Amino acid sequence: xxxxAVDVMLKPEILDPQGQAIVRALPGxxxxxxxAVRQGKHFEVELDAADAAEAHAQAExxxxxxxxxxxxxxFSVRLxx
Amino acid sequence: xxxxAVDVMLKPEILDPQGQAIVRALPGxxxxxxxAVRQGKHFEVELDAADAAEAHAQAExxxxxxxxxxxxxxFSVRLxx
Numbered sequence: 001x002x003x004x005a006v007d008v009m010l011k012p013e014i015l016d017p018q019g020q021a022i023v024r025a026l027p028g029x030x031x032x033x034x035x036a037v038r039q040g041k042h043f044e045v046e047l048d049a050a051d052a053a054e055a056h057a058q059a060e061x062x063x064x065x066x067x068x069x070x071x072x073x074x075f076s077v078r079l080x081x
Numbered sequence: 082x083x084x085x086a087v088d089v090m091l092k093p094e095i096l097d098p099q100g101q102a103i104v105r106a107l108p109g110x111x112x113x114x115x116x117a118v119r120q121g122k123h124f125e126v127e128l129d130a131a132d133a134a135e136a137h138a139q140a141e142x143x144x145x146x147x148x149x150x151x152x153x154x155x156f157s158v159r160l161x162x
Binding site: 044 | 086
Protein backbone atom coordinates (compact mmCIF):
# COMPACT_ATOMS: atom_id res chain seq x y z
CA UNK A 1 0.00 0.00 0.00
CA UNK A 2 1.47 3.33 -1.08
CA UNK A 3 0.25 6.87 -0.50
CA UNK A 4 0.89 9.38 -3.25
CA ALA A 5 0.26 13.13 -3.41
CA VAL A 6 -0.80 14.68 -6.71
CA ASP A 7 -0.74 18.47 -7.04
CA VAL A 8 -2.64 19.95 -9.97
CA MET A 9 -2.02 23.59 -10.88
CA LEU A 10 -3.23 25.81 -13.69
CA LYS A 11 -0.46 26.31 -16.26
CA PRO A 12 1.48 29.54 -15.63
CA GLU A 13 -0.05 31.26 -18.67
CA ILE A 14 -3.63 30.59 -17.47
CA LEU A 15 -5.24 33.33 -15.35
CA ASP A 16 -5.92 32.27 -11.73
CA PRO A 17 -8.63 34.57 -10.30
CA GLN A 18 -8.80 32.62 -7.01
CA GLY A 19 -5.10 33.20 -6.38
CA GLN A 20 -5.41 36.87 -7.29
CA ALA A 21 -8.33 37.29 -4.87
CA ILE A 22 -6.17 35.86 -2.08
CA VAL A 23 -3.30 38.24 -2.91
CA ARG A 24 -5.71 41.18 -2.75
CA ALA A 25 -7.23 40.03 0.56
CA LEU A 26 -3.97 39.45 2.45
CA PRO A 27 -2.83 43.08 3.06
CA GLY A 28 -6.14 43.82 4.79
CA UNK A 29 -5.42 40.93 7.16
CA UNK A 30 -1.96 42.25 8.02
CA UNK A 31 0.12 40.21 5.55
CA UNK A 32 2.05 42.67 3.39
CA UNK A 33 4.91 40.55 2.11
CA UNK A 34 3.00 38.24 -0.27
CA UNK A 35 3.69 38.92 -3.94
CA ALA A 36 1.86 36.06 -5.67
CA VAL A 37 -0.52 33.18 -4.91
CA ARG A 38 -1.62 30.39 -7.25
CA GLN A 39 -4.38 28.01 -6.18
CA GLY A 40 -4.64 24.42 -7.35
CA LYS A 41 -5.89 21.02 -6.25
CA HIS A 42 -4.20 18.51 -3.98
CA PHE A 43 -5.07 14.79 -4.03
CA GLU A 44 -3.89 12.07 -1.67
CA VAL A 45 -4.24 8.69 -3.39
CA GLU A 46 -3.80 5.33 -1.64
CA LEU A 47 -3.14 2.42 -3.96
CA ASP A 48 -1.82 -1.12 -4.01
CA ALA A 49 1.49 -1.31 -5.83
CA ALA A 50 4.45 -3.70 -5.82
CA ASP A 51 6.95 -0.93 -5.17
CA ALA A 52 7.41 2.83 -5.07
CA ALA A 53 8.23 3.09 -8.76
CA GLU A 54 5.00 1.32 -9.76
CA ALA A 55 2.96 3.48 -7.37
CA HIS A 56 4.49 6.63 -8.86
CA ALA A 57 3.84 5.45 -12.42
CA GLN A 58 0.21 4.53 -11.65
CA ALA A 59 -0.41 7.88 -9.97
CA GLU A 60 1.02 9.69 -13.01
CA UNK A 61 -1.39 7.81 -15.28
CA UNK A 62 -4.36 8.54 -12.96
CA UNK A 63 -3.43 12.22 -12.80
CA UNK A 64 -3.13 12.51 -16.58
CA UNK A 65 -6.41 10.60 -17.15
CA UNK A 66 -8.76 11.92 -14.48
CA UNK A 67 -7.31 14.39 -11.98
CA UNK A 68 -5.83 17.02 -14.30
CA UNK A 69 -6.99 18.65 -17.51
CA UNK A 70 -3.76 18.60 -19.54
CA UNK A 71 -4.96 21.43 -21.78
CA UNK A 72 -4.87 24.00 -18.98
CA UNK A 73 -3.24 22.24 -16.01
CA UNK A 74 0.13 20.80 -15.01
CA PHE A 75 0.51 18.17 -12.30
CA SER A 76 3.25 16.78 -10.09
CA VAL A 77 3.35 13.44 -8.27
CA ARG A 78 5.28 12.61 -5.10
CA LEU A 79 5.29 9.60 -2.79
CA UNK A 80 4.18 10.31 0.77
CA UNK A 81 5.13 6.97 2.37
CA UNK B 82 11.83 35.85 -2.08
CA UNK B 83 10.61 32.46 -0.93
CA UNK B 84 8.08 30.10 -2.47
CA UNK B 85 5.96 28.05 -0.09
CA ALA B 86 3.42 25.31 -0.75
CA VAL B 87 0.37 25.05 1.51
CA ASP B 88 -1.78 21.91 1.28
CA VAL B 89 -5.23 22.11 2.86
CA MET B 90 -7.15 18.86 3.44
CA LEU B 91 -10.45 18.08 5.10
CA LYS B 92 -9.85 16.51 8.53
CA PRO B 93 -9.94 12.70 8.36
CA GLU B 94 -13.29 12.52 10.16
CA ILE B 95 -14.98 14.84 7.62
CA LEU B 96 -16.68 13.15 4.66
CA ASP B 97 -15.03 13.90 1.30
CA PRO B 98 -17.58 13.26 -1.48
CA GLN B 99 -15.23 14.52 -4.21
CA GLY B 100 -12.59 11.97 -3.23
CA GLN B 101 -15.21 9.21 -3.07
CA ALA B 102 -16.47 10.10 -6.55
CA ILE B 103 -12.92 9.75 -7.89
CA VAL B 104 -12.51 6.32 -6.22
CA ARG B 105 -15.75 5.16 -7.83
CA ALA B 106 -14.78 6.49 -11.27
CA LEU B 107 -11.29 4.93 -11.43
CA PRO B 108 -12.18 1.22 -11.98
CA GLY B 109 -14.19 2.17 -15.06
CA UNK B 110 -11.07 3.85 -16.45
CA UNK B 111 -8.93 0.76 -15.89
CA UNK B 112 -7.41 1.67 -12.51
CA UNK B 113 -8.30 -1.12 -10.07
CA UNK B 114 -5.66 -0.70 -7.40
CA UNK B 115 -6.83 2.56 -5.80
CA UNK B 116 -8.32 2.12 -2.32
CA ALA B 117 -8.84 5.73 -1.20
CA VAL B 118 -8.65 9.29 -2.52
CA ARG B 119 -8.96 12.53 -0.56
CA GLN B 120 -9.18 15.85 -2.37
CA GLY B 121 -7.95 19.13 -0.96
CA LYS B 122 -6.51 22.47 -2.01
CA HIS B 123 -2.95 23.34 -2.94
CA PHE B 124 -1.57 26.89 -2.77
CA GLU B 125 1.78 28.19 -3.97
CA VAL B 126 2.60 31.41 -2.13
CA GLU B 127 5.50 33.72 -3.02
CA LEU B 128 6.51 36.10 -0.27
CA ASP B 129 9.37 38.33 0.84
CA ALA B 130 11.05 36.96 3.95
CA ALA B 131 14.46 37.34 5.56
CA ASP B 132 15.05 33.59 5.71
CA ALA B 133 13.39 30.22 5.28
CA ALA B 134 12.21 30.06 8.90
CA GLU B 135 10.43 33.42 8.61
CA ALA B 136 8.84 32.40 5.29
CA HIS B 137 7.58 29.16 6.86
CA ALA B 138 6.20 30.98 9.90
CA GLN B 139 4.43 33.60 7.76
CA ALA B 140 2.91 30.93 5.52
CA GLU B 141 1.62 29.06 8.59
CA UNK B 142 -0.11 32.24 9.80
CA UNK B 143 -1.59 32.93 6.35
CA UNK B 144 -2.85 29.35 6.11
CA UNK B 145 -4.45 29.47 9.56
CA UNK B 146 -6.03 32.89 8.89
CA UNK B 147 -7.26 32.70 5.30
CA UNK B 148 -6.45 29.52 3.38
CA UNK B 149 -7.84 26.86 5.73
CA UNK B 150 -10.96 26.58 7.85
CA UNK B 151 -9.50 25.15 11.07
CA UNK B 152 -12.87 23.75 12.15
CA UNK B 153 -12.97 21.20 9.34
CA UNK B 154 -9.54 21.37 7.66
CA UNK B 155 -5.90 20.60 8.43
CA PHE B 156 -3.02 22.20 6.55
CA SER B 157 0.66 21.57 5.98
CA VAL B 158 3.34 24.03 4.87
CA ARG B 159 6.56 23.25 3.02
CA LEU B 160 9.21 25.43 1.41
CA UNK B 161 9.60 24.95 -2.34
CA UNK B 162 12.78 27.00 -2.84
